[in-house]
Amino acid sequence: MSVHKEISAHSKKQHELVRTFASLEARREQAIEAAVLLCKEGKPFSVDGINAVTAEINELSQKYTIIPGRKVVTEEMVKEYVARI
Secondary structure (H helix, E strand, C coil): CCCCHHHHHHHHHHHHHHHHHHHHHHHHHHHHHHHHHHHHCCCCCHHHHHHCCCCCHHHHHHCCCCCCCCCCHHHHHHHHHHHHH
8 A cells, every 4th residue: 555545644633533423522521511410400310321431431531642531420419510600
């Protein structure tokens, strides 16, 4: 394979990883927003959905250094955030 093709293949792979990360990050943010909304309304909420996506992100992060890891979210973290806003 020529150097150009190798570079193109590498760039394409990195672009796909970034797109995958962006999609996961958007899903995570939506799950956080849903938990925050429920918490604001005094309704029961779960962080399971948030942390399922977080686990996917962190798995990618361990394999590929261009993907940043994310912290696991606890119910207490959501409650503290809602209390501040």
